Amino acid sequence: MAARTTSPLLTWTSLAPPLALVALVLTWGRHLSAVPVVIVAVVLGLAVLAAVHHAEVVAHRVGEPFGSLVLAVAVTIIEVALIVTLMVSGGKDTDTLARDTVFAAVMITCNGIVGLALFMGALKYRLIAFNAEGAGAALATVTTLAVMTMVVPTFTTSQPGPEFTSSQLAFAAVVSLALYGMFVSTQTRRHRDFFLPVGKDGEPLDDEHADPPTNRATYASLGLLLVSLVAVVGLAKVESPAIESGVAAAGFPQSFVGVVIALLVLLPETLAAVRAARRNRIQISLNLALGSAMASIGLTIPAIAVASIWLEGPLVLGLGATQMVLLALTVVVSVLTVVPGRATRLQGGVHLVLLAAFVFLAVNP
Structure with a gap:
């Protein structure tokens, strides 16, 4: 008798995204009691795992470094939509929401995802390698974007406070889009080999995957990935009142809520980066993180610049002194990590300590 095969439409990774979307529709805008909050949290976790699976399917089909762009851009677009939605709806502390969210994303990606990927990869392979040229180019772009959009506003004098004038904000938006566009062109066209996985000897690694999925399977995974990401961000928003209550009960500042939601939104990328690191594809992990x-930064600032046309109230983008110190330390440590093109558990541990410092100081500013 022939063995029975499970239809791809009946796997949990295919069922979880629509289930999460249904949960989002049923819970959006409602006050939830304890039991629904727990159920939503479970569904949110399933949606995150499903997003990672479908992102890997798409990445396998399109190849690197295109695959790393899929999850990064998809998550960021939805993250931008969430920020703009919250700012339009108004409320407490929305004038710093964009800055706090972007800065949290930078610290989580550059220290959390990078550190975890390096540590897990080195834990298995002892000495791990990546392309210093590609990682260095990405780090230089991230640093320039962060300084231009979140450090410079603190020192401009045309507008009181850590804010841009309208013309300065427009300039920052154009520069952000230009830098991001140039990097994507470099990564996917002219110097694509800089962003491919390498071995300890610096030579490109052979592809160990099975045959690529069909076009039909790829399009199905792309659609389910987008559904998963919408559900992840939406359910994170649904869970935010419970998170706010927990943060208040713990005595943490209300701004810490943004850090928690940023952690939830970046979960798919974190899991995908760790999986790549466990396969000795450290360059893929760095592509995802950076x-x-x-x-x-490159998509959020232009979107906020456009949205500021109708948004009321100030738009604070400049970082405080403590945040700038953490950003400067992150850049220095990242440069020292990237330059050799190889890393051990120590480099991963240093980045994780920086993430811990960021979270601790967000709790105790």
Whole structure:
């Protein structure tokens, strides 16, 4: 008797995204009691895992470094939509929402995702290698974007406070889009080999995957990926009142809610980066992490610049002194990590300590 095969439409990774979307529709705008909050949290976790699976399917089909762009850009677009939605709806502390969210995304990606990927990869392979040229180019772009959009506003004098004038904000938006566009062109066309996985000897690694999925399977995974990401961000928003209550009960500042939601939104990229690291594809992990940081700035600032036309109230983009110190330390440590093109558990541990410092100081500013 022939063995029975499971239809791809009946796997949990295919059922989880629409289930999460249904949960989002049923819970959006409602006050949830304890039991529904727990159920939504479980569904949110399933949606995150499903997003990682479908992102890997699409990445396998299109190849690197295109695959790393899929998850980074998709998550960032939805993250931007969430920020703009919250700012339009108004409320407490929305004038710093964009800055806090983008800065949290940069610290989580450059220290959390990078550190975890390096640590997990080195834990299995001891000494891990990546392309210093590609990682260095990505880091330089992220640093320029972060300084131009979040450090410079603190020192401009045309507008009181850490804010841009309208012309300065427009300039920052154009520069952000230009830098992001140039990097994507470099990554996917002229110097694509800089962003491909390499071995300890610096030579490109052979592809160990099975045959690529069909076009039909790829399009199905792309659609389910987008559904998963919408559900992840939406359910994170649904869970935010419970998170706010938990943060208040713990005595943490209300701004810490943005850090928690940023952690939830970046979960798919984190899991995908760790999986790549466990397969000794460290360059893919770095592409995901630094690409996500770059997209978070390069797409968010232009979107906020356009939205500011009808948004009321100030738009604070400049970082405080403590945040600038953490950003400067992150850049220095990242440069020292990237330059050799190889890393051990120590480099991963240093980045994770920086993430811990960021989270601790967000709790105790």
